Amino acid sequence: MKVGAIARNTFKEAMRDRVLYLLFFFAAVGIVASRLLAVLTVGDRVKIIKDVGLASVSLFGVLMAILMGTGLVYKEIDKKTIFTLLSKPIHRAQFLLGKFLGLVLTLFIMTVLMSLIFLGLLYAHTFRVEWSMLLAIVFMLLEFCLITAVAILFSTFSTPILSSIFSLAFYLIGHLSWGLEILIRKMRPGLSRTLAQALYLFLPDLENFNFKTEVVHALPIPPKMFAGSAAYGVFYTLFILILAMLVFRKKDFI
């Protein structure tokens, strides 16, 4: 499998990158620090640990996705390793897909490690394994995949710093766009409302992947919502990947 070979090599590259471990270190610090915050809080300490712990996993996972995703494709172009790679019988789409899958594998491993620390810390407090937390984490992973695809898309045509800024902007917009939905509900029908609706359709809504509150407060979640969020993640990621492949297809490597 050519895609598999590229994915394995990407995984190897990511796992030998120091930035990844630096981020992992801070994620671990963030998760453990939730214990300190809990001490300072009046009320349900376990909830604070859950809240801050999940937020740490989410934040550092996204940072890993952005920093790795924008760096790895660009590096192949910048260091010209892509010259020998693409002179071999490989489609450019296979190259991007391999990169994407390698990064997803890296993020999966990192998320598993972060979750172990998080669940371990929780266990020390409640003496129970809180499986329900995994639900929120699985959807975070879907979000990481989407952010990785976005980072790869940007890095096919711009530098790592710009791509990182664009990807970060995508992430922030994605988490704030639900405000637009509320606005639409309050608007009267008309041109501006239609425009706002079109904009909302175009913008990503990453709150779809956010089940932190529900999980922490043990609120019921309708299964339809899961399915909807999962489908949203898969299709949005595929859409972005196809976009990246289209940009990459006719690119000249000077």
Add this chain to the structure above:
Amino acid sequence: MEKNTAEFMNDAIRIEDLRKSFSLGFFLKKKEILKGISLSVKEGEIFGYLGPNGAGKTTTIKCILGLIFPDGGAIEIFGQPHLAHRVKNHVGFLPENPYFYDYLTAREFLNYYGELFLLPRGERIDKTDSLLDLVGLGKAADLQLRKFSRGMLQRIGLAQALINDPKLVILDEPLGGLDPLGRKEIRDIIIRFKEEGKTVFLSSHILQDIEMICDRVAIIVGGRIVNQGYLHELISEKIFFTEIILSGLEDGELEDLGEKYSVQGGKVFLRVLDESKVARILALVHERNARIHSLIPRTETLEDIFVDTVKHK
């Protein structure tokens, strides 16, 4: 007509009227790099692609490999479209100033590229070992590429180009940045390719290398092929003049035989234009028991042609 088809069958690379221009910014006007390149490389030969820096050598090579999409023209490899995977399976490529994944060891790197050709595991291991030996990196097999010197990178680059046992090897400045010993080793390897029946397309701006190993050459200047053909056709065997260094003869005796242009430590440097006069000088030297220190007939070199063509443009 029949002859034409036979020739066509024997072409490893065939390029017709290749054009490419780049715009280097939104508002800058386009710069034409390749202005209609046509050339053909025959199967089994070493073909030299010669030109000054910036002439379009690397751009041509990237077009052949599908790294750059030309604006116009046609490229065929072994009579097939150049981007087809069944063609690329038989092509090896060494880029100019190669740089590879610095976090991989030499062995991991070759194994990775072997996987891209879907070679089975056993074959990959054998191939990796034999290639590392071929390019003299057997001892560095488990060293990370970040610790490789410039010359070692060139060697591992050559090894990766051979991982699929290609029928056509494309080398962009393969001897650039190497010391004399390294150059000789790489040259020997390239000559061995030919013995194995591989076709070699190599670019260079270093004339001696091409003159030493190539069968045919094309000279590209400013995006156009200005000369193409067999080396022995391009370079005439005609002797321009003969340079003789001798001692033990009187000045007067040499006067009408040649142009004396230097005298150093009793040795006389003569430039003789007429070949019959060379024989007369030799007879005279024999008669007087004088000494010949050196006798060099100066024929046309690739460098002369090259300088000539570049000047004309």
